[in-house]
Amino acid sequence: KEQKVVEVSDPKNDKGWDIAFHLTDFKTNGGASTAWGALGAAAKTDVETLSASAKFDGVTWVADETGVGIIKKMQTEPDKSEPKNLCLSDKVIQFNMTSMPPAVEKSGKVWLVKDAQGKVVALKVKSCEYEGVSGSRKLILNFEYVYLAEGSVTNESNAGPSTPSEPKKELKVVSGEINVLKWDAWTYFSFKEQKVVEVSDPKNNKGWDIAFHLTDFKTNGGASTACGAKGAAAVTNTEELKANATFDGAEWVTDVTGVGIRKSMMGAVDKDEPKNLSLSDKIIKFNMGSMPPAIERSAKVWLVKDAEGKVVAFRAVSCDYAGAAGSRQMVLKFEYIYLED
Incomplete structure (x- = not known):
């Protein structure tokens, strides 16, 4: 909605963000990534053209979950408490580990993403390429998206909760x-x-x-x-x-x-x-x-x-x-x- 990167200190309790990026991992503001009912989720399509008037029938929404984890440092074990979206992660972009730095492979498909309010965006990656040299290298993801009209998605189903139940409070000593x-x-x-x-x-x-x-x-x-x-x-x-x-x-x-x-x-x-x-x-x-x-x-x-x-x-x-x-x-x-x- 804001069309920009936003600063977020407490993502699970903030409805002001819709999608988050970390290497080839993605998360939406829903499922295990929210503690107060944000409605984020994602779904795969077979379409490669981005259009505000597109119609999608029979999509399966996937909410964020924990237990798979993300790599926070090279050669370390995944942080399995960190939520991510398995519909998007390692699917929109992925690493090919046969070279170093790993080659980046990009999907040409359109992905549907629900924002924190549950409104549907169609998102597509245009490119993902390295910039700079070792030590200051960046991985630049170039993407585009468009909000879809209401009623553009029909016959939906859920692989995870599209309206998440109240999650368990994190228990600490x-x-x-x-x-x-x-x-x-x-x-x-x-x-x-x-x-x-x-x-x-x-x-x-x-x-x-x-x-x-x-x-x-x-x-x-x-x-x-x-x-x-x-x-x-x-x-x-x-x-x-x-x-x-x-x-x-x-x-x-x-x-x-x-x-x-x-x-x-x-x-x-x-x-x-x-x-x-x-x-x-x-x-x-x-x-x-x-x-x-x-x-x-x-x-x-x-x-x-x-x-x-x-x-x-x-x-x-x-x-x-x-x-x-x-x-x-x-x-x-x-x-x-x-x-x-």
């Missing part, structure tokens, strides 16, 4: 660090917000997911909620944190009262205070053979349901004292990742 050496207070953390959150009424607040107090933990569920939050926890036998891990037969434990926590070194146990017995004194615990007590840490992964019931895999990375007596902290470093549905 998140790291956190908290001073848990606070006798008289819990520290509340939101997995979704990736930060400590201020909570004045924890039982009536769904904005937190896990809370820390020395070697005690609570989730936003069971006896810790009065507003229907769905927190719980389960131990696993794995030590590896992966978004696509699967766990069979997890035994979910919700928070309970009656066991209690200490709010001062020599104080009585507050048995009205809820905590989660799958997590408390399991992820980290004190060895009372020394003073201050030595801290022992489990390397296992725990499953934790957030307040909405979505599952996080959680692991303590380290737990160490910092500072001198009187201002000592107990720093818990942890990492977590949301699991795939």
Whole structure:
């Protein structure tokens, strides 16, 4: 539409581009290349003449997909997380590797491309040739295109989604660090917000997911909620944190009262205070053979349901004292990742 190259910083969330070029790879703004419903796709034709009045019957639209990958450096493995369009890539132009630099072969066919809004363009490559010498060489693609009138394409079918469903959010490991050496207070953390959150009424607040107090933990569920939050926890036998891990037969434990926590070194146990017995004194615990007590840490992964019931895999990375007596902290470093549905 703009008839020019556009600067794009976040292509999956930008409808301002329609086609992208990378060596012999192409992508459209659709399928796996969009995160918010852009309608890009491509289709092959048997026509070699570009005409705004052309009619195309029975075309098959192909949306972008991942899993094949692109080469980002010579002699390296493809980046399989990078989407591209398999109708266009290595079809519009391709390398013949019998010479170096590789000879460029060009298709004389017309290709149909849906822009981000779903309007159809007919595109044809006029030439693709090297310019310059080794070290500053360019590969210049000369192309032309025309928007087709509505109704020019009939009896369409899809090899991939022409109107893509909401893609999965990319799942990443998140790291956190908290001073848990606070006798008289819990520290509340939101997995979704990736930060400590201020909570004045924890039982009536769904904005937190896990809370820390020395070697005690609570989730936003069971006896810790009065507003229907769905927190719980389960131990696993794995030590590896992966978004696509699967766990069979997890035994979910919700928070309970009656066991209690200490709010001062020599104080009585507050048995009205809820905590989660799958997590408390399991992820980290004190060895009372020394003073201050030595801290022992489990390397296992725990499953934790957030307040909405979505599952996080959680692991303590380290737990160490910092500072001198009187201002000592107990720093818990942890990492977590949301699991795939």
